[in-house]
Structures are given as C-alpha cells and as structure tokens.
Amino acid sequence: MKINLKEHLSLTEKRNAKSDLLFSRKRNRRRCAAFRNTQKGLAFILPSFAGVCIFWLIPYVDVIRRSFCGAVNGEFVGIENYRTIFANKAFRLAAGNTLRFFGVCVPLLVVLSLIIAVLLAGQKRFTKILKSFFLLPMAIPVASVVLLWRLLFDDQGLLNHLLHMLSVQTTDWMNTGASFYVLVISYIWRNLGYDVVLWMAGLSAIPAALYEAAKVDGAGEWKCFTKITLPNLLPSLFTIVVLSVLNAFKVFREAYLVAGDYPQEKMYLLQHLFNNWYRDLSLDKMSAAAVVTGLVIFLLILGLWKAWGKGGAE
Amino acid sequence: MRKVMQIFRIRKIGSLLLVLLALVAIFPVFFSVTGSLMGQKELNDLLGAVLTADSGSASGQAVSYVFWRVLPLYPTLRSYVKVLLDSPEFFVMFWNSVKITVGVLAGQILVGVPAAWGFARYRFPGKNLLFMIYVALMMMPFQVMMLSNYLVLDQMKLLDHLWGIILPAAFSTFPVFIMYRFFESIPEALMESARLDGAGELLIFIRIGIPLGSAGIISALVLGFLEYWNLIEQPMAFLKTKSLWPLSLYLPQIDISQTGKAFAVSVLVLIPAVIVFLAGQDYLEQGIISTAIKE
Numbered sequence: 001m002k003i004n005l006k007e008h009l010s011l012t013e014k015r016n017a018k019s020d021l022l023f024s025r026k027r028n029r030r031r032c033a034a035f036r037n038t039q040k041g042l043a044f045i046l047p048s049f050a051g052v053c054i055f056w057l058i059p060y061v062d063v064i065r066r067s068f069c070g071a072v073n074g075e076f077v078g079i080e081n082y083r084t085i086f087a088n089k090a091f092r093l094a095a096g097n098t099l100r101f102f103g104v105c106v107p108l109l110v111v112l113s114l115i116i117a118v119l120l121a122g123q124k125r126f127t128k129i130l131k132s133f134f135l136l137p138m139a140i141p142v143a144s145v146v147l148l149w150r151l152l153f154d155d156q157g158l159l160n161h162l163l164h165m166l167s168v169q170t171t172d173w174m175n176t177g178a179s180f181y182v183l184v185i186s187y188i189w190r191n192l193g194y195d196v197v198l199w200m201a202g203l204s205a206i207p208a209a210l211y212e213a214a215k216v217d218g219a220g221e222w223k224c225f226t227k228i229t230l231p232n233l234l235p236s237l238f239t240i241v242v243l244s245v246l247n248a249f250k251v252f253r254e255a256y257l258v259a260g261d262y263p264q265e266k267m268y269l270l271q272h273l274f275n276n277w278y279r280d281l282s283l284d285k286m287s288a289a290a291v292v293t294g295l296v297i298f299l300l301i302l303g304l305w306k307a308w309g310k311g312g313a314e
Numbered sequence: 315m316r317k318v319m320q321i322f323r324i325r326k327i328g329s330l331l332l333v334l335l336a337l338v339a340i341f342p343v344f345f346s347v348t349g350s351l352m353g354q355k356e357l358n359d360l361l362g363a364v365l366t367a368d369s370g371s372a373s374g375q376a377v378s379y380v381f382w383r384v385l386p387l388y389p390t391l392r393s394y395v396k397v398l399l400d401s402p403e404f405f406v407m408f409w410n411s412v413k414i415t416v417g418v419l420a421g422q423i424l425v426g427v428p429a430a431w432g433f434a435r436y437r438f439p440g441k442n443l444l445f446m447i448y449v450a451l452m453m454m455p456f457q458v459m460m461l462s463n464y465l466v467l468d469q470m471k472l473l474d475h476l477w478g479i480i481l482p483a484a485f486s487t488f489p490v491f492i493m494y495r496f497f498e499s500i501p502e503a504l505m506e507s508a509r510l511d512g513a514g515e516l517l518i519f520i521r522i523g524i525p526l527g528s529a530g531i532i533s534a535l536v537l538g539f540l541e542y543w544n545l546i547e548q549p550m551a552f553l554k555t556k557s558l559w560p561l562s563l564y565l566p567q568i569d570i571s572q573t574g575k576a577f578a579v580s581v582l583v584l585i586p587a588v589i590v591f592l593a594g595q596d597y598l599e600q601g602i603i604s605t606a607i608k609e
Contacts (some may be wrong), residue, residue: 022418036436038436038438038439040436040515041432041435041436041437041438041441042432042436043432044428044431044432044519045428045429045432045433045444046435047428047429047492047539048423048426048428048429048485048487048567049429049444051425051481051485052447052448052451052485052487054466054485055463055466055481055482055485056451056462056482056485056487057447057451057461058466059462059463059465059466059522060459060462062462063461063462063465096579099431116332119329119332121333122325123329127338130332132592133336133337133339133340134335134336134339135517135598135599136340136343136586136588136591137339137340137589137593139540139587139588139590140342140343140587140588140589141543141561141562141583141587142544142546142562143544143546143561143562143564143566143579143580144342144346144565144580144581144583144584145342145346145580146565146566147346147349147565147573147576147577147580148342148346148580150364150570151361151364151380154380155361155365156363156378156379157364157379157380157432158382160379161379161380161381164379171471179380189338189339192339193339194602197603198602198603199598201603201606218316223600228515236606239606240606243605243606246453246455247458249455249457250455252457252547253544253546253547256546256550257546257566270457271457272454273602274457274460275457275551278460278461278464278551286460287461288463290458290459290462292459293455293457297455297458298450300453301449301450304449305446305449
C-alpha cells in the first residue's frame with residue numbers, strides 16, 4: 001500500500017509540473033467551482049451529521065435544558081439541580097475519588113510510559129514484539145480479565161500470596177482503601193501501550209542529527225535526554241495527558257465487573273454514581289451531573305484543540 | 315572505558331526491565347489459556363482458598379492462598395467442550411456480540427467515510443465549528459451521554475433492542491476523526507489533476523479518496539472492533555432481556571464455582587480480539603498516533 005502511494009505521488013507530481021501553466025489560467029473558473037464544491041462537501045457530510053444530530057447532539061441539548069427543570073413537573077427551577085448535586089454526599093465522594101484517581105494515575109502512566117518508550121527506542125532487537133506485548137492489553141476484552149482480577153485481588157488471592165512469600169504485609173485489596181489501587185493497576189495495565197505508542201511517535205520525530213551533534217560536542221546520554229529528548233517531547237505532553245484522562249473513564253468497566261454497583265468507598269467513581277442514578281431514573285440529578293462533567297471535559301478538549309492548532313502551524 | 319561499561323550495564327538493566335514489564339502486561343493471556351486447559355478438579359485444588367471463601371485467619375489457622383501453575387498438570391479440553399456443546403446461551407450471546415460489532419462497523423463505514431472525506435477535502439462556512447462538535451462528541455465518555463442516549467432510545471422505542479445499541483454507535487464521530495486525519499494527508503494536487511481530467515467529485519472520492527485513505531479506514535475498523543467487541547456500559551444500561559446481551563456481559567454471570575467454564579469463555583472472547591490485534595497492529599498504531607499528532 002505504501003509503495004503504491006509513493007508511485008501515485010511521483011506520477012502526479014510529474015503531471016502537475018506540466019499542467020502548472022494551465023492552472024493559472026483556469027484559476028477564475030476554479031473559483032466558481034469552489035462554490036459548487038462547498039455544496040458537494042456538505043453533501044458528503046450530511047448523512048453523518050443528520051445521524052449525529054438525532055442520536056447525540058439534540059438529545060444532549062435536551063439534557064442541558066432538563067438540567068434546569070424540576071424532576072416532577074418539568075418546571076423551570078434555575079440552578080436548583082446543580083445546587084442539589086453539589087450538596088449531594090455521593091456526588092462529592094464520587095467526584096473527589098475520580099479527581100484523585102486522575103491525579104494519581106495519569107502522571108504515573110505518563111511517566112512510566114515515557115520511560116518504557118525511551119528504553120524501547122534504545123533497544124536494538126525485539127523492539128516490535130515488545131511493543132506488541134505492551135499494546136496487547138488494549139485488545140483484551142474486560143470480560144476476559146474479570147476472573148483474573150478477582151483471583152488476583154482477593155484477600156487470599158495471588159497478589160497477597162506473592163506478598164506473603166516476600167514477607168510483605170498483605171492487604172485486603174477489595175474491601176479496604178487499597179481498592180483504589182486496584183483501579184490504578186487496571187488502568188495502567190490497559191493504557192500503558194497506548195501511551196508508549198504516542199511517546200514513541202514523538203521520539204521518532206526528533207531529528208537524529210541533533211543527537212549526533214550533541215555527541216560530537218561530548219554530551220553524555222543523560223545530558224542528551226534532558227537537553228534534547230525532553231524539550232522536544234514537550235509539545236506531545238499535553239496531548240498525551242488529555243488522551244490519558246479521557247481513557248481513564250473506561251476504567252469503570254473493570255471496576256464495575258469486579259466489584260459491582262456499590263464497591264468499596266474509595267473505588268466509588270462518578271461512573272458508578274451515574275449508573276446508580278440511571279437505575280433510579282433520577283433524571284434531574286443526572287442531567288445536571290452530565291452537564292457539569294461534560295463542561296469539564298469540553299474545557300480539556302478546547303485545550304487539546306489549541307495544541308493541535310499549534311502543531312499544524314509549525 | 316569504564317564509562318562505556320557503565321552505559322552498557324544500564325542498557326542491560328533497561329532491557330531486562332522492559333522484558334519483565336512486557337511479560338506482566340501479557341500475563342492475563344497466559345493465565346486464561348492455562349486455566350482453560352485445566353480440569354475443574356485441578357482448578358478447585360489451586361483456587362480453593364478463594365472459591366470456598368472460608369477465611370483461615372478467622373479460625374486461627376495459617377491463611378491459605380490461591381496457587382497457580384505455569385502449565386496445567388493434567389491438560390484437558392473438557393471446559394471448552396462444556397462451553398461449546400452444553401451452553402446454548404454462549405452461542406446466543408456470541409452472535410449478539412457479532413451482530414453488534416458488525417452492525418456498528420458497517421454503519422460507521424457507510425456514513426463515516428464520506429463524512430471524513432467531506433471534512434478533509436472541502437471548505438465551507440461553519441466547517442470548523444462543525445468539526446469541533448464532532449471532536450467534542452467523540453471524546454465524551456459514555457456516562458456523560460448516557461442520559462441523552464436513554465432519552466432518544468426511549469423516544470424511538472429502541473430500548474431493549476439491539477438496534478438501540480447499534481444505531482447511536484454507528485453515528486459515533488470517532489471513526490470520522492481518524493479517517494479525516496488520513497484523508498487530510500492526500501495531496502490536493504492529486505484531486506486537482508483528476509478534476510482537470512474531468513472527474514466528478516464522487517468519482518474522485520471513490521477512485522482516489524478510498525484507495526489512498528484505506529489505511530485510515532482500516533485503522534478506524536481495528537480500533538472500532540476492539541471497542542465494540544468489548545462493549546459493556548451500553549448493553550448494561552439499555553438491554554434488559556438477557557437473550558440480547560453480548561458476550562462481554564455473559565462472563566460475569568458465570569458462577570465462580572464454574573471456574574473451568576469461565577476460563578474457557580474468557581479465552582473464546584479473547585481469540586477474535588487477539589486475531590484482529592495481530593493482523594491490524596500497524597493500523598492500530600497509526601490510528602492511535604493519528605488521534606494525537608498532526609503530521
């Protein structure tokens with residue numbers, strides 16, 4: 001496929017050079033065509049956009065409207081629903097846990113994946129197969145690991161067995177505050193490869209000439225890393241953090257299948273709360289929470305959007 | 315010379331660390347495969363501590379733990395036989411998973427490919443805003459969209475219906491974004507020269523867009539397959555009838571005493587995902603990178 005593309009490109013370049021003259025004469029005619037193309041462009045998008053409106057956009061706008069309405073009679077109640085959820089103990093617990101979860105595991109994941117990416121990039125052999133190993137968890141269905149998770153984190157499970165053999169104090173993972181780390185481990189295990197791939201893409205974009213020049217000047221490996229690698233990876237950092245945060249929402253799958261509706265308190269995330277409100281059909285609280293969470297995520301995405309824009313301008 | 319040795323040693327430790335971590339990452343696969351090849355009796359012996367749930371520490375004895383073996387002592391295919399021959403519900407749920415995955419992916423290709431092409435190749439007023447909406451929607455976690463999803467499915471009488479899972483997902487904006495990134499990198503000159511040769515826009519899309527953007531389409535398919543084969547939240551929220559459930563919801567239903575069966579199902583769920591992963595790893599990586607870095 002790639003070779004094909006190259007052939008194609010060189011062909012058109014040749015053709016282009018010939019038709020350059022023709023092009024300037026036809027510029028006016030092309031301007032007329034531009035309008036027609038606008039309509040055609042819209043025609044390509046229309047089927048998709050119609051579906052997006054029906055299934056995603058309009059219902060979400062409706063949820064925003066509902067968030068200002070009472071649950072019983074649908075009357076306008078202002079910010080009453082928002083006041084309710086912010087006063088709600090379960091919401092505060094869940095939001096706190098979710099933020100804490102992001103605060104602990106996103107930096108952990110980003111740093112760990114960077115270390116692995118740098119090590120992998122320096123690896124001469126088996127790079128590809130090792131990368132596959134790190135990426136594979138992404139493909140493993142949650143259902144397939146539920147059983148392992150249960151056997152691993154049980155009070156008498158494999159992990160405690162290992163700790164016991166190493167004479168380390170064991171913990172009842174699922175029923176104490178340690179359950180929080182069950183989430184962290186699940187999350188890192190599943191998303192490590194994703195971030196490693198992103199970091200490696202960033203690494204491969206750094207020109208090798210920079211390193212060669214530094215080596216000539218007598219810089220050591222560590223100096224190369226701090227003075228060349230890190231500054232050059234900085235633009236990727238923001239994107240990787242945002243994507244890691246968004247992926248973090250999916251940790252609910254493991255958490256739910258392993259621990260159910262009401263897990264240990266430290267494990268109780270916003271996702272559990274949404275799920276429980278959904279079951280009780282508390283539409284008022286749910287709509288307000290959906291708007292608040294959506295807004296926070298939207299701000300993150302705006303930042304991402306800006307970062308992409310910068311990348312394009314460079 | 316000493317410095318060189320030092321670097322060499324660091325490299326070696328690094329490699330060792332990598333291999334170790336990589337093995338931890340794929341441990342669950344080996345675990346499931348080994349478990350699925352063990353007989354129920356062997357599993358009971360190994361996992362008795364968890365299965366019987368009697369706490370040794372409470373009665374003052376030494377705590378007994380779960381054991382594991384790298385290879386089964388008495389390998390047998392009995393668990394697979396049990397699932398494949400004696401569990402009709404397995405096939406029902408397997409087909410539900412297939413229906414959902416194939417339905418969603420087909421829909422995404424049908425409407426998503428043209429949309430991605432439209433976004434990547436044409437300029438029109440409001441395009442930036444429209445595209446921003448697409449990006450925002452694709453990044454929203456399910457929980458944020460859960461209520462709106464419910465409302466629309468309720469209106470359309472699609473709750474507790476496979477179409478209620480397939481249709482919203484078919485209009486997911488994520489594949490549009492992935493394919494957009496690939497279509498964007500096709501040089502404009504190619505389209506111009508085709509136009510000069512008198513090709514219509516539709517022909518350009520079919521003859522140039524689809525073949526040159528095929529890597530993007532496959533990337534979207536691979537990412538999509540892994541996502542929808544693993545679908546949990548949506549069916550859990552919107553499907554009440556158990557006979558409509560996908561495989562991902564079947565496994566947690568199996569009683570913990572039937573560990574052999576559970577292991578066999580784990581592996582059977584795993585196989586399609588691993589096949590797609592191995593066949594499409596390059597596309598998967600390209601897809602991941604395209605979400606983050608603009609080329």
